[in-house]
Amino acid sequence: MTIKPGARARDYKPFSEQDLKQIDDAIMNLLSDTGVKVSNQQALEIFDEHGAEVDYETQMVKLPQSMVEEAIDSTPSNVKLYGREEKNNLEIGENRVHYGTGGTVLDVLDLETGEKRRINIQDVADIAKLVDALENIHFLVIPVYPNECDDQNVDVNRFYSALKNTTKHIMGGVYSIKGIREVIKMASKIAGSKEALVNQPFISFITCVMSPLILDDIYTDFLIEIAQHGLPVAIPAEPLSGATGPITVAGNVTLMAAESLAGVVLAQLVNPGTPVLFASTASAMDLNTGLYITGEVEMGLMHAGVAQVAQYYGLPLYATAGMSDAKLPDIQSGYESAMTTLLAGLSGANYIHDAAGLLEMCQTVAYEKYVIDNEIIGMAMRAIKGIEVTEETIAADVIDRVGPSGNFLVEEHTRKHMRSEFFQPKVSDRQPREGWEADGAKPTRQRAIEMAKEILNSHQPLGIEKKIDDEIRNEFPHILLDK
Amino acid sequence: MSKMEKVVEEVIAGNVDGVTELTQELVDEGTKPSQIIKEGLVAGMDVVGGRFKKNEMFVPEVLISAKAMHGGMDIVKPLLTEGESSSAGTVIMATVEGDLHDIGKNLVAMMLEGAGFEVVDLGVDVTADEFVEAVKEHQPDIVGLSALLTTTMPAMEETLKSLEEAGIRDQVKVMVGGAPVSEGFANEIGADGYAADGSTATDIAREFVS
Numbered sequence: 001m002t003i004k005p006g007a008r009a010r011d012y013k014p015f016s017e018q019d020l021k022q023i024d025d026a027i028m029n030l031l032s033d034t035g036v037k038v039s040n041q042q043a044l045e046i047f048d049e050h051g052a053e054v055d056y057e058t059q060m061v062k063l064p065q066s067m068v069e070e071a072i073d074s075t076p077s078n079v080k081l082y083g084r085e086e087k088n089n090l091e092i093g094e095n096r097v098h099y100g101t102g103g104t105v106l107d108v109l110d111l112e113t114g115e116k117r118r119i120n121i122q123d124v125a126d127i128a129k130l131v132d133a134l135e136n137i138h139f140l141v142i143p144v145y146p147n148e149c150d151d152q153n154v155d156v157n158r159f160y161s162a163l164k165n166t167t168k169h170i171m172g173g174v175y176s177i178k179g180i181r182e183v184i185k186m187a188s189k190i191a192g193s194k195e196a197l198v199n200q201p202f203i204s205f206i207t208c209v210m211s212p213l214i215l216d217d218i219y220t221d222f223l224i225e226i227a228q229h230g231l232p233v234a235i236p237a238e239p240l241s242g243a244t245g246p247i248t249v250a251g252n253v254t255l256m257a258a259e260s261l262a263g264v265v266l267a268q269l270v271n272p273g274t275p276v277l278f279a280s281t282a283s284a285m286d287l288n289t290g291l292y293i294t295g296e297v298e299m300g301l302m303h304a305g306v307a308q309v310a311q312y313y314g315l316p317l318y319a320t321a322g323m324s325d326a327k328l329p330d331i332q333s334g335y336e337s338a339m340t341t342l343l344a345g346l347s348g349a350n351y352i353h354d355a356a357g358l359l360e361m362c363q364t365v366a367y368e369k370y371v372i373d374n375e376i377i378g379m380a381m382r383a384i385k386g387i388e389v390t391e392e393t394i395a396a397d398v399i400d401r402v403g404p405s406g407n408f409l410v411e412e413h414t415r416k417h418m419r420s421e422f423f424q425p426k427v428s429d430r431q432p433r434e435g436w437e438a439d440g441a442k443p444t445r446q447r448a449i450e451m452a453k454e455i456l457n458s459h460q461p462l463g464i465e466k467k468i469d470d471e472i473r474n475e476f477p478h479i480l481l482d483k
Numbered sequence: 484m485s486k487m488e489k490v491v492e493e494v495i496a497g498n499v500d501g502v503t504e505l506t507q508e509l510v511d512e513g514t515k516p517s518q519i520i521k522e523g524l525v526a527g528m529d530v531v532g533g534r535f536k537k538n539e540m541f542v543p544e545v546l547i548s549a550k551a552m553h554g555g556m557d558i559v560k561p562l563l564t565e566g567e568s569s570s571a572g573t574v575i576m577a578t579v580e581g582d583l584h585d586i587g588k589n590l591v592a593m594m595l596e597g598a599g600f601e602v603v604d605l606g607v608d609v610t611a612d613e614f615v616e617a618v619k620e621h622q623p624d625i626v627g628l629s630a631l632l633t634t635t636m637p638a639m640e641e642t643l644k645s646l647e648e649a650g651i652r653d654q655v656k657v658m659v660g661g662a663p664v665s666e667g668f669a670n671e672i673g674a675d676g677y678a679a680d681g682s683t684a685t686d687i688a689r690e691f692v693s
Contacts, residue, residue, distance in 0.1 A: 027485075387546055405585075407586055407589060409543055409546050410546045410547050410550055410595065411543075412542065412547075415497070415543050415544055415547055419541075431679075431680075432679030432680055434679045434683070435679065435680075435683075
């Protein structure tokens with residue numbers, strides 16, 4: 001059973017209505033009283049023109065509540081993120097849940113040797129191919145940065161390698177204005193025209209807000225550029241509890257929300273109605289080492305809370321969960337990933353990225369971890385789907401018919417519902433010990449490695465039409481992926 | 484699609500009524516019963532078995548297909564001539580003395596039936612003497628012993644001893660199964676086979692009679 005992307009969550013609500021009102025007040029006050037530092041001349045002018053209180057000297061911008069509310073109103077509550085095949089289209093908003101990849105990782109655990117090594121351009125292609133085949137990973141946020149590239153040529157290289165290998169929706173961080181323009185040009189060729197791409201965007205972008213409370217120069221340039229094109233963009237803020245954000249979960253959620261909202265407001269001022277995702281990558285600092293961590297259960301709590309805030313404002317949400325601080329796919333990586341994946345999903349977070357493949361505080365990916373997380377996400381989607389209650393599912397008549405000491409093995413009711421009620425794992429081994437031993441008594445990680453290899457050997461992604469592909473390669477000779 | 488191919492399809496689909504009707508039609512048209520069994524009913528179950536091994540079909544589906552196959556068997560069996568057999572072999576199945584658990588034993592019995600075996604199910608809490616009597620009466624190829632409780636495992640050994648003492652141990656192959664049972668235990672008490680699940684039990688039973 002695969003639960004369709006977009007199953008609606010209804011269960012987990014860590015904030016009460018009263019809590020949400022209190023947090024909303026604090027967010028609005030932060031934006032209007034404390035304000036945000038905007039280190040970008042164009043953005044300062046845009047805020048100024050639209051009536052924000054701007055101090056060009058200190059670069060501080062205070063956003064009146066009415067401006068924030070108008071921006072929330074003009075942001076589409078539901079954003080359609082398209083795939084290049086219809087089955088991969090996603091609708092982001094309300095309490096519909098989707099999971100996908102994320103990160104900007106430099107290293108990978110080599111699939112053959114298990115050794116940590118630098119990411120290369122072929123890894124970008126292979127990870128996209130793997131994601132294309134893994135049915136519970138709903139979208140690709142390009143998760144790695146290839147070692148052969150620099151910030152001037154990396155954007156087109158990352159997006160090309162991804163587009164070539166998956167028809168799922170592709171989102172990515174970007175590193176230069178030139179790169180953004182090249183990526184849009186390339187995707188427009190595939191779509192047929194720029195207009196076709198904007199109407200059915202199968203690519204989208206990520207910029208970011210610096211915590212605490214800074215819209216920096218470069219990323220703000222990117223945000224303005226993308227908003228002008230009218231393509232979807234996620235604007236995450238990443239306050240780390242205890243370091244760049246308050247140590248309290250509620251405080252970190254509040255700060256994160258104010259920061260991302262500042263970006264949302266700017267995008268709406270640039271191009272009212274442009275599709276943006278309110279976005280969070282909030283996490284924490286480890287109290288022992290002072291370093292960034294990703295697998296803490298509080299990260300899951302934060303994003304359950306963030307999901308409620310997004311639903312309160314009616315904004316589509318890009319959220320984060322499923323990462324691990326383990327150095328290899330092991331027991332720690334299993335429980336850390338499962339825990340936050342489930343918490344964020346049960347709360348109805350919409351576009352949960354980073355949910356597959358990541359290890360070591362978001363610094364390493366592993367092919368087999370994508371396969372394992374595909375299974376964790378499948379289980380989480382089943383939990384999110386919840387328990388269907390009807391006369392048919394209560395099955396009183398079936399129980400009556402079977403009666404004491406009977407069994408349900410050959411009941412039509414069993415056959416009718418077994419595939420939709422029970423998730424069937426692929427990585428988990430549920431055989432009796434004899435069967436497991438006969439298969440080589442392999443630990444879970446080994447089985448996942450073999451599955452990853454099998455997919456990479458056999459899966460045939462749709463790719464890019466030859467004629468268009470040739471055009472792209474001619475126009476962008478700095479694309480490095482082997483032809 | 485020929486009628487015979489339809490029988491195969493309906494067995495796979497687990498449609499009891501469909502299999503029954505089609506089998507009757509074939510009989511009425513003069514098709515040989517042994518041919519209906521081989522090319523229709525058993526052929527269908529062979530496909531089911533293959534899909535089950537590949538995890539494409541689940542236990543309830545296999546059992547429902549077996550039920551459908553039996554709908555057809557009930558029609559053709561009485562028509563078989565002397566010397567023709569519809570059965571892959573006869574198996575006596577029971578949960579041993581002191582143990583009232585039967586879902587595992589029932590499941591194995593149904594899977595054996597699905598594979599074409601004639602199963603005589605003695606039920607639960609069956610004593611060693613009752614096993615001996617049943618072997619004498621039904622002349623089975625195989626005896627299957629089930630236990631869920633660790634406390635009833637010794638009853639398996641008792642049963643084997645009684646078969647030995649009655650001088651009929653060599654007439655049958657004995658297989659054992661159930662949660663506390665293991666390959667090692669099976670060897671220790673002198674059983675011929677151990678199966679961890681229903682599909683393994685079916686494989687072992689096939690080996691015994693081949």
